[in-house]
Every structure is written in structure tokens, then in C-alpha cells.
Amino acid sequence: MPRVRTLDDLRHWWDRHADDYDRSMTWAERKLFEDTRPWIAGRARGRTLEVAIGTGLNLAHYPSGTDLCGVELSPRMLALARRRAEALGRDADLRLGDAQRLDFEDASFDTVVATFSLCCVPDDARAVAEMARVLRPGGLLLLADHVASTSLWLRALQRTLEIGSVPFAGEHFRRRPLRHVEAAGLRIEEHDRFKKGMIERLAARKSD
Ligand SMILES: C[S@@+](CC[C@H](N)C(=O)[O-])C[C@H]1O[C@@H](n2cnc3c(N)ncnc32)[C@H](O)[C@@H]1O
Numbered sequence: 001m002p003r004v005r006t007l008d009d010l011r012h013w014w015d016r017h018a019d020d021y022d023r024s025m026t027w028a029e030r031k032l033f034e035d036t037r038p039w040i041a042g043r044a045r046g047r048t049l050e051v052a053i054g055t056g057l058n059l060a061h062y063p064s065g066t067d068l069c070g071v072e073l074s075p076r077m078l079a080l081a082r083r084r085a086e087a088l089g090r091d092a093d094l095r096l097g098d099a100q101r102l103d104f105e106d107a108s109f110d111t112v113v114a115t116f117s118l119c120c121v122p123d124d125a126r127a128v129a130e131m132a133r134v135l136r137p138g139g140l141l142l143l144a145d146h147v148a149s150t151s152l153w154l155r156a157l158q159r160t161l162e163i164g165s166v167p168f169a170g171e172h173f174r175r176r177p178l179r180h181v182e183a184a185g186l187r188i189e190e191h192d193r194f195k196k197g198m199i200e201r202l203a204a205r206k207s208d
Helices: 007-024 026-033 036-041 075-088 124-134 152-169 177-183
Strands: 047-051 067-072 092-096 109-115 135-146 187-194 199-205
Touching (some): 007 075, 026 036, 026 135, 075 092, 109 124, 124 135, 124 177, 135 177, 177 187
Parallel strands (some): 047 067
Antiparallel strands (some): 187 199
16 A cells, blocks of 8 residues: 655645545535534634535535635645535636645635544644635635544554544544644534544634
């Protein structure tokens, strides 16, 4: 199995797994994520950026009138997101890009969203810093991800899984994006952690 060492490797990994992505997420969506997608997307207001949008599984949950832009590393995942947006009749500007180097001016969005993506972006701290940069003062950052469990045993299992998942799929199980959000100086307004602490979601405000 080829190792995922560079951003190109990661792009190819996601291109290869794109067609199977929605099906592969079915169990996690039902058993782990609960109402996280509507929880996150339902809080978006105004000009909104979704980072690492994947196949667009949040698209159906944005309030109508959301002015949506999405960035994604994998052309194949992006193609599926575009197809989903079209099927939903949702007008969205969906483009290729790197979460670690967002191609937008400072303070250009009212809301920035990322779900289940910071687990695989190579430098998650840098991606959060980029999200904070493109958020306008007073804007809202909405994040959800699978993170390090609060259970010692599950954390040990997550650590074991990472022995294969990090080198071969670029996938981390023990990250805590919340810490990067706090380091970026945003104020946490809402925070939930459930399923033995493995799922974490938050809404954080950039100061005016
Ligand atoms: C687990 S999927 C999550 C997709 C989607 N956010 C969701 O909630 O279903 C991770 C996605 O992150 C994308 N990704 C990984 N690294 C990225 C980067 N540096 N910039 C943009 N997208 C990235 C992958 O291509 C993949 O589509």
C-alpha cells in the first residue's frame, strides 16, 4: 500500500476513495455524529466558507440564502460536491484549494465551517489559523470532528489505529482542533463533546 507523504499523495488518496466516501460514512453518520451536520450548517449565516467540503454532505443543511463557497483538495470529491449542489438546486462557488493556504483575502467571510476534515489536513493548526484569518471580526467559526476520546481505553485504541491510518491514509484520531481555536484567540460560544468524547463540535466567535 502506498504511503501518504505529501499533499499530492493525500489528494490522490481522496480521489481514489471519493466514489465510496458517502457509503463508507453511513455507519458513523448514524451511530456517532448524531445531529452534527444540521447543528453546524444550521448556524451558518451570510457569506460562508466550507473548508475541505468533501462530497458536500453538509450542503442540504445550510439555511436557504446562505452565500456558500467551498474549498476542497481532491478534484474527484469536489466533482461529487458540485453534483450534489446541482441536485439540491443550491448555488455554491465550489473550488479546488488547500485548507493550509486559503486563497481568500483576510476577513472575507461571516462564517467558516469545517466538518470531519481537520483529522486529515496535514497541518491542522495552520488550517485553523487560516480559517481565523479569512473570518471577519465578529464572524463565527463552526467545527466538528472526531477527536481523542476521554476514555483511556479508547484513546489507546485510537493510538493503535493511527499506526496504520497516519502513514497510509493521513488520518489522525487524537487531534483536538479546539486547542488551535483557543490559540487563535477566538471565543468559544458553544461546545459539545459526546460518544466517549470522540465527537467534538463547537461554535467560536472572532472578536470585533
Ligand atoms: C473525511 S473527509 C470530510 C469531508 C467533508 N468535510 C465531510 O464532512 O464529509 C476529508 C476531506 O478533507 C479533504 N482535505 C484533506 N486535506 C485537505 C487540504 N489540505 N485542503 C483541502 N481539503 C483537504 C479531503 O480531500 C477530503 O475530502
